[in-house]
Amino acid sequence: MAESQNIGPDASLLLVDDDEIFLNRLARAMEKRGFDVARATSVADARAIVAEKPPAYAVVDLRLEDGNGLDVVDALREARAEARIIVLTGYGAIATAVAAVKMGATDYLSKPADADEVTRALLSSPDEMLPPPPESPMSxxxxxxxxxxxxxxxxxxxxxxxxxxxxxxxxxxxxxxxxxxxx
Missing domain, CATH: 1.10.10.60 (Homeodomain-like)
Known part of the structure; x- marks a missing residue:
């Protein structure tokens, strides 16, 4: 697992998604890659985790049952400015991508995104060029x-x-x- 060498000393990762099956599957995959994963299924749960111990990394779903994932991005950005945050959504749109990046998200991925894509997005350096096009983009x-x-x-x-x-x-x-x- 070459990825775990690039994680750094703080491997804390917050995953926020209201789809518990997807959340648990992604959490297991990220743990195998060396991350210390905390899970949240709502904005309220995520804010509590951020207030208690802000993670170094986060993957946040945009649309949650109790609100907008951008609220979590904002709270995490205030608590830990250097955190690497990926916004993940099934409803990708340019406007929401721009809003996510303006609020401090590092990257924006559309579902279905696998653990390899998420890991690459979390660990990519700001100096890297745009990621290669997906192998199987939506038609x-x-x-x-x-x-x-x-x-x-x-x-x-x-x-x-x-x-x-x-x-x-x-x-x-x-x-x-x-x-x-x-x-």
Missing amino acids: ADRVRWEHIQRVYEQCDRNVSETARRLHMHRRTLQRILAKRSPR
Whole structure:
């Protein structure tokens, strides 16, 4: 495990995600890589951990059940300015990426991100160039479908309102929503 040599003297890592299955799987993988992992499933839990002992590293989901992951980024940045923070989300958008970086996040990854990607993002030096493109990026159809699903959820699953916001015909949107997600 060459990665563990680059972690440094403080290997404390805070993982914040409301998907407990994903959280536990990522925690086990990061522990194998040499990190000392603390887990939180909410903004409140994460803030308590940050207040007690601010970690050197953090991976924070953007959308949590009790609030926004950027609140955790802000609290950690205040408690430990040099912490390396990765914002992880299933709803990647340029606006949220910019907001995360402005608030102090080191990097921004879209789900599904594996432990290798997270480790590379946490341990990369600021001098390194942009990371290489992903080996299996989302297709354009998948990106479109994800965007439609996000707007649909923001409209409380109201088809008419979603169609209006996306400037689509309602029946076209209904056909898209009835299909399975593209790969």
